[in-house]
Amino acid sequence: MKLWREPFDRAQKATKPAKVIIDKDRCKGCGYCAEFCPKGVLEMSQEINSKGYPLPVVLDQNRCLACGLCEAICPDFGIFIRYEKEGGL
Amino acid sequence: MKLWREPFDRAQKATKPAKVIIDKDRCKGCGYCAEFCPKGVLEMSQEINSKGYPLPVVLDQNRCLACGLCEAICPDFGIFIRYEKEGGL
Amino acid sequence: MNGDEACAEGAISAGCRFFAGYPITPATEVAERMSKRLPKVGGIYIQMEDEIASMNAILGASWAGQKAMTSTSGPGFSLMMENLGLGVMLETPCVLVNIQRAGPSTGLPTLVGQGDMMQARWGAHGIYEIIAIVPNSPQEMFSLTITAFNLSEKYRVPVLIMSDEAVGHMSEKVVIHRVNQQDLLERKKPCAESANYQPYKPDDDLIPPMAIAGNGYRFHVTGLTHDERGYPVMTSVAQDKLMRRLVEKIRQNRDDIILLEEVSLDDADVVVCAYGITSRVAYRAVQQARGEGIRAGLLRLITVWPFPEQRIADLASQATTFVVPEINYGQISLEIERCAQGKARTVLLPHMGGGVHHPQIILAAIREASLC
């Protein structure tokens, strides 16, 4: 079931290159990030962490808008966007 | 200083013969009865009761409308209207 | 069934049809059970806005004729204190359950403590005497709750059930026996005609019959010091008369009220005195000590308030030492020390809470005491 979604300030962020990082120890597998990512970048996987919670995986990093929604909605401070420095590391 | 006054349901009560009775032990001399009687039936006097409170007196029983305002406004349940039984006692 | 649930069942069996409460760990299950059960038996479950309101609601319900109960734990118990005093002053039957956790303040909400024992006696301002009983198993949570209602109705006083998280959350088989009507005590009803009824005119037993609202007595009750008519009287004479009666109606009936469990005390040199969950640990230690040939015994306080002064005094003459394990930093041990009058030593074994004593600690204390 996929519902209407609100892409958060897509305009500003869409161009910045970014990487989605998941902290597996913090994640509790609620599925918000996967469910509400406006571009379907994430998906819940069969992998479970040490507490038995299922983990999300990044399906396709390139689709990511760097909108920050997953980071903001994650109840566990467990996922975040690492913006690449201009010109790389 | 006499202000605007509201005669309470004068219509119904005006005809009944009545007598104003003051319980001197209860009265604390606030002056409400005298101040708010729509017909000026009562007046505060120089007489004081056993607690030193000045007492109201009935100036003219005949002016009384038996509206019941003094009875209702008295904070001390100290004044009341005794309606005469039809045909007297 | 756990202890909390058994307590709720005991209340239902005792005829309690009104529960007002506010959730708090580890007492919430009492309320939860009541919220399931009461609508089925036509009783009222209401969740109030806080514990103060809960306490007052059960007082009101009691004056409407209901057997009423509330349950809480430390923080809520503290909040109930003022109006527990009102209950005492109005002589209102009701039951207040405290499933003790470790405090002070929010402390360890999910873990056991026995730190509110003195508060049960002294937590409200002013002069009063109270009844407090301490179950040590789910089965007793059931049966002593019935006892609590009975005492409360009989003596017209709020009765406290001072349980603890360990017993409240312990699951054991509970036999819910049908309670005979004659085993349920009810408050005395007034026989005076309504016009002559005086709400605080006691019978010879110091307890006044109790009218309830709505029956034409047109009575008045007040938390102010009052006379037998229930009218406020602002004098030390009225205060003296009222206070003595309120206190004496409990003190003079100590023998009827106080429940104790005694194990191997006949020849005991070392008396372990314990209550609630700690008594079950102590039991094990006493067993072991006996196994080692030490003349140890267990005095388990079921009733903690009024305090069994006489029994302690008697044992003090017999034994050399009281060993008092409690999950606090010394409360009931102080009372024992007082009543022992220097005739026997009192050894406190404090546990700060969040767990129970290891039986070895009590055993060690018994051993040491037996050497004195």
Add this chain to the structure above:
Amino acid sequence: MNGDEACAEGAISAGCRFFAGYPITPATEVAERMSKRLPKVGGIYIQMEDEIASMNAILGASWAGQKAMTSTSGPGFSLMMENLGLGVMLETPCVLVNIQRAGPSTGLPTLVGQGDMMQARWGAHGIYEIIAIVPNSPQEMFSLTITAFNLSEKYRVPVLIMSDEAVGHMSEKVVIHRVNQQDLLERKKPCAESANYQPYKPDDDLIPPMAIAGNGYRFHVTGLTHDERGYPVMTSVAQDKLMRRLVEKIRQNRDDIILLEEVSLDDADVVVCAYGITSRVAYRAVQQARGEGIRAGLLRLITVWPFPEQRIADLASQATTFVVPEINYGQISLEIERCAQGKARTVLLPHMGGGVHHPQIILAAIREASLC
């Protein structure tokens, strides 16, 4: 100036610049005086919606760096108990004044009582130790309020002033001496850099330095059982460590804290032990007894909590009897009985409240005791 007003003046002199309260007879005059004085000295007077709020507001103000006070009487004192516990747990300096009236419940609101003495010690749930002092004149209401602030800042604990209506409403000349800055104690400030600061890491004296809000420490405090970082730790080990420290920081400093007034005790056979207004009545009775040649003396408890156990024990070895007049049905007398360990008798002279003992009653008890 009456005792209530003198108390307010003492607070101002001690540097108190925050008062939160709720009116209640006979403590209202403390608040009234504060509401007049504080705006003049740039302090905050706030009348809260109830006593619970008042208690919390002074805790908050204390963490904002203020010396803060509230005042109340029995019913309000009962309501403050839960958050007095929070004050203890957070180790928050503040002063709480109880002008005792006769209770329980609403009781005799305008008349004297001493029925909250045990509540001062045991009124909140859980494990704690507290400081409570009892003035017996308006002058002492002034000076002991300063003492209360000092103890509170020094030991990081709420300090109770357990006065009574008689002293609170008694008018006597009060000398408001200027207090030297060096006679005012202030809480220890942290010297650690903010990054390393641990709000509950004690110094050797068991008392942790206290940061206040807004200074970059980014500290956390909680009413849950916590470690030295102030973080909740839900174990009995953490509870044990914390409770022992909170209690011991008071108990180990008994000698510094406890204030007693002793009159003619050197050779006393009969020791009258009293506090607050009752001590002034007792004084008269002891005088008269001495006049009759009886070796009577007065031990006046200025500090009631922590209880002067040792002094009582010592006197028990010297005297035959403690005579304990109190305006309640026996509270401090129980502590005396406990500490006397059967070496001296304890005779309680209860007064239910609404007035003070007649000196003759105390004298009669002294006489009788002297015959034993």
Add this chain to the structure above:
Amino acid sequence: MDKDSDSRFEIRIAGFGGQGVILSGQIMGKAASIYDKGFATMTQSYGPEARGGSCAAEVVISQNPIDYPYVTSPQVVVILAQEAYTNYGRNPSTDTLVIIDPDLVNPDPFQTPPPLSVPATRMAQEMGRTVVANIIVLGFLSAVSNLVSVEALRKAVLASVPEGTGEFNLKAFDLGRTYGLEQERRNTVGGK
């Protein structure tokens, strides 16, 4: 220890709330302790009523610190209500001076010696402000006894009444004092 007994004087003022009973006591105490440089203690008892309940002030005055602060055998008793008379005024010890307001108290006609009378309430009413009745009583007291000095009393009155009403209160004081001085039987108590 027994320092205060020789110089100790006790006064009880009893009436009902709203009459300024407590204030009178405070003025007495202030006069004695602050302006006469002695010691004084005032204790009070009152009911829950803001007005009209019975109410009493007990003042103890001494040259020495006062331990026991209550009145047991007063030298002066001022009675401003019938109930108070029944409790305190009817059976005084022989050396007690009893003062009443005759409009508020109906004394036992056989009481000996008969109490002194000052119709303070009526006098105050005539002055236009019943609240000063208590000050009139103090003035009267200053005339018939010398427990505290007149000067100290006047100062204490001034220091105790609301701002702006000082003069009016002193007038009331003087009225009471004049009335007292005019009374034939002068019953001076207190040897100071």
Add this chain to the structure above:
Amino acid sequence: MDKDSDSRFEIRIAGFGGQGVILSGQIMGKAASIYDKGFATMTQSYGPEARGGSCAAEVVISQNPIDYPYVTSPQVVVILAQEAYTNYGRNPSTDTLVIIDPDLVNPDPFQTPPPLSVPATRMAQEMGRTVVANIIVLGFLSAVSNLVSVEALRKAVLASVPEGTGEFNLKAFDLGRTYGLEQERRNTVGGK
């Protein structure tokens, strides 16, 4: 007095909140005390978390009334979280049977005897409802020990799960039991 010691069995189940640890304990207790007509006590300890905090149930089973209700030397320990393993599972006494969920617990490779394993969480996930993991564990337990009778356990499961889920839970129980019976090393404890 010393009635319960000979017939006493102790079980500890430890994991984190949300795994149904307490419920498993209750089912064990109910099976033993109600359906097997013995005595049982379950005590619990847990943190403030609704989910995810560490949590343990201790069950004592006996033919006689149980005085001391805590576990001191358990015959069986079920471990469903790493932290619980560290606390309770790593150093059992030699006659203690340790059962773990290998997806949640990384046992010490040198532990002897190695703990029994049942991947209950994964099995439950495969059944479609992770909540039945605890019931799978009970089924497993019924296979590898005989502290309580299988029949009593099944009845207790039925009496303890939400209405309408009975059959599903029994399926889970049987799954766990079958898995247990299939395990090569059968370690039966409890002499009953």
Add this chain to the structure above:
Amino acid sequence: MLDVVTEANHGIEAFLRTDRIPHIWCAGCGIGPAAGCFIRAIERSGIDADKIALVSGIGCTGRVAGYVKLDSFHTTHGRALPFATGLKLGNPNLNVVVFSGDGDLAAIGGNHLIHSARRNIDMTVVCINNFTYGMTGGQLGPTTPLEARSSTSPYGNFESPFNLPHLMAACGATYVARWTVIHLRQLERAIAEAMSKSGFSFIEVLAPCPTLYGRMNKHGQPVDQMHSYQERCSVKNGANPVDVEIDMNGPIIVGKFIDTERPTFADHYMQICDKAQTK
């Protein structure tokens, strides 16, 4: 003709504990007239007085429970409402009236007030607003207008007061009115109406406290405050509660602001019981 007050010749005497009168209230206190209105409202409503339970908290107003001859409960400060809730739910046949002060109901008792209204407990609350705490000597309360003097705001009040009808409206009270003790018949009618109606009713009654609030705010004589009401009040039935704030000297809107219906706590609860019992 007899000049003594007997029950026969004075209607409300039958409802007074005459053995306790004279009462403790001051000369000109507005609590007495309000209590009188309550008594006449009982008569007017025709409700069986034996079934009325009267509950008060602590305060000058709280004493009403002691003077009116009904089953009457003088509880603790602020706690009349939860006590009354217990009474009402404990015996649904009772007609429960809470008569107490603004401090009692809205300061310390404020939480119970909003929750009782929210739950729509079937009771009538008469709240005497004298703008101060009377019993304790005239301190600042949650209804004291800005700038007013009180014994704890000697330089003038610095706390904005509640608009009680608005507060009650926000909590879902089904009957909300405000009158003063000069509106004697309206007040009597309002109380009768509220008592006859099911649901939570709240009547704010402005009443003089000449001794304290009056004296400290230039209304030293009892009649002064009454006159001020006369001058400042205008009746506006159905006024939006948002608009009925009271300040120190400005106009005062009185009237019946809300009179509506919604299921009471007991109504809802009975449904639940049915459900539980048939389950």
Add this chain to the structure above:
Amino acid sequence: MLDVVTEANHGIEAFLRTDRIPHIWCAGCGIGPAAGCFIRAIERSGIDADKIALVSGIGCTGRVAGYVKLDSFHTTHGRALPFATGLKLGNPNLNVVVFSGDGDLAAIGGNHLIHSARRNIDMTVVCINNFTYGMTGGQLGPTTPLEARSSTSPYGNFESPFNLPHLMAACGATYVARWTVIHLRQLERAIAEAMSKSGFSFIEVLAPCPTLYGRMNKHGQPVDQMHSYQERCSVKNGANPVDVEIDMNGPIIVGKFIDTERPTFADHYMQICDKAQTK
């Protein structure tokens, strides 16, 4: 590239007590996202974080004080507001934020809530409304919609809930808004706005409690409640608070309802001090 979370690469880490995370909240609990919004609001507002004091009561939400790295106070159940009042008045330079649960703030703490709003104490209150008491296991609370299940309303809820924005409006709060944790940017902006503004601000945040409220009310999966918000919410800034009631399954109005100015307690008090000092 590093795959570990460090303060450098994750903006809000600097505001978290990372040594306490993972936190105790359940999978999908809405408190976390709300706390995140608060942290980003601090950054957005530019307020000196050293001057912020964070106060919580007891409850799942109350734990926020323990996870956010500010001077933070985890007080007792219901008492965050008076504690915060003391802090704010004790040091007016503090920016005080109260972050707590609906039960904490509106059940046991209801009286403090209405009085703090009335006094217009300058602080920001973030109230997490998950329609239940989370910490104690999902009981009926004052925000639980009628008919909803909870552990103490097993047959459905029989108490009408509060409309919190209306209640706050009636008490004079100067900023009142409601958002859900799906409205992440709006919520962040609202908190920043409220913190930057003087006066009493109240922000109701609807947040899923999947473990308890959700599970008992047919929203067993975390995402279910989020979807329900998406479906039911419509933004209506400036909506009349009277009209924003929430029921079990009906539409929900979110938005900023009130944003106005009036003098704070401290403003009034300072005037009084001036008066007293020149007197």
